[in-house]
Amino acid sequence: MSSNSMYSEIRAAMIASQMDLSFRKEVIRRVSEGAVLSELMKQWESEKQPEVCGVLEKFQPEREIEKGLAEKIEFLSITDSRYPELLSQIEDAPLILYARGQIEMAHxxxxxxxxxxxxxxxxxxxxxxxxxxxxxxxxxxxxxxxxxxxxxxxxxxxxxxxxxxxxxxxxxxxxxxxxxxxxxxxxxxxxxxxxxxxxxxxxxxxxxxxxxxxxxxxxxxxxxxxxxxxxxxxxxxxxxxxxxxxxxxxxxxxxxxxxxxxxxxxxxxxxxxxxxxxxxxxxxxxxxxxxxxxxxxxxxxxxxxxxAAGKVIPEEQSEKEEDERHKKIVELLMKQSRDYDGLLEFSGMSPSDFARVMTELEVEGKVRKNFSGYYELG
CATH class of the missing domain: 3.40.50.450 (Rossmann fold)
Incomplete structure (x- = not known):
């Protein structure tokens, strides 16, 4: 791959990595079917695709690449032959990796x-x-x-x-x-x-x-x-x-x-x-x-x-959506302590989303289970 092609692939991967989960999964699907990531991004930019334009308003991949060159940081896009093979096979594999050090250890x-x-x-x-x-x-x-x-x-x-x-x-x-x-x-x-x-x-x-x-x-x-x-x-x-x-x-x-x-x-x-x-x-x-x-x-x-229902495999929501879910649980517990099933019912969330949010809140120390088995604020 030429240096220009590699630059384009890295730039495209950086932009796509800032998208939401559904967009990233679509990118991975298209690439796995043989599409060239840089060509996809070029097409979306020319069509002024809203999600791409939104990312480019607040994120400048060119500056990232310049900084990487200056600080000897390497970039591994998901299309790079140096990208870790095992990692490439997981769901929602990262589209770009910033790497500092002995790059060969990725394999x-x-x-x-x-x-x-x-x-x-x-x-x-x-x-x-x-x-x-x-x-x-x-x-x-x-x-x-x-x-x-x-x-x-x-x-x-x-x-x-x-x-x-x-x-x-x-x-x-x-x-x-x-x-x-x-x-x-x-x-x-x-x-x-x-x-x-x-x-x-x-x-x-x-x-x-x-x-x-x-x-x-x-x-x-x-x-x-x-x-x-x-x-x-x-x-x-x-x-x-x-x-x-x-x-x-x-x-x-x-x-x-x-x-x-x-x-x-x-x-x-x-x-x-x-x-x-x-x-x-x-x-x-x-x-x-x-x-x-x-x-x-x-x-x-x-x-x-x-x-298994407690698996905390985050379906990447926007930060705002995640904050709203956390806030909803906290607000419910501000009114009164509740048991797990009662809190799930009042939250309106799916069981998997609720389990993920509760685990995150417990890890952060914002909620806890008391001696009677009810959840309360941490």
Missing amino acids: DLSFAVVGARHASFYGMEQARRFSRVLSDAGLTIVSGMALGIDQAAHEAALKGSGRTVAVLGCGVDVVYPSENESLYHRIAEQGLILSEYPFGAEPRAYHFPRRNRILSGLSLGVLVVEAHERSGSLITAYQALEQGREVFAMPGPVHHITSRGTHRLIREGAELVEAPEEILMAMAGSSHLSVNSKERRQKNFQFTEEF
Whole structure:
């Protein structure tokens, strides 16, 4: 592909990535059928397609590309041969990835290690142990560069093979959290940092559930080390399930609140692991895993209907729509506490949308379940 053609593809992918979910899915469908993304975008721009014009009023892809060249950031559009193959097969694959570091790691056999930000000493030690062994065995460790378990996983991988990928919920040039600035620069030098968000994009609560689909999508499997019962790490597990990935959970002390999420995953069918070698044995041959294999998903990780209804796989709504849904739940709970079914009925949402919104609100600490089983404001 010529440099001009690559520029056009990157520009088109950046514009399309700012569209809503239905538009992005249409782009992916058309491209999978052989359409050239840059030609599609050229046509839509010439026709003054409203959605495209709306994006271009507030987003300037040319500036993004210029900044990338100046800061040695690479761009991977979904049509680029360097785009991660496993990730390209998931639903709503990111149309563009901003990449800082060792770009070839995007094609490594990878494994995700995630867990609680406020992890225990036990959790941190286990995250380091598992990540180091998996790294030394040849797997690239993927995580989200958060404090706690993510941090431990990245650090252990850097001490091992040195191969680790951080997937951010902000711009690739934004260091978040600030406490991990040193880690950020080490990963940028030795590993790879990825984001689908534009330069300067601040970390927002609604970015992280979407980020998690990339984290699991890059990986052959996911290990949850420690997690609260409504932890964002469970979102990654839900999405890994949908993508046909192997899901593992590590048991912890029964009196620790950060054991509740992993124990719940184990009860519902995640594979309990006590040693990293168990993961290596389970993953043997998984490089040939078909991410579309529904039979494999059902065989390896069965969720009950109730738990599956809690899958937090965000159908990308606009920020305004998401805020309105959150606001509606908060307003209902300002009047009185309610049980789950009552709150669902008054919300007017579908069960899947309601489960997603409630999980997000609980993760953010805005709502909680009291001792009587009723929901109230956090």
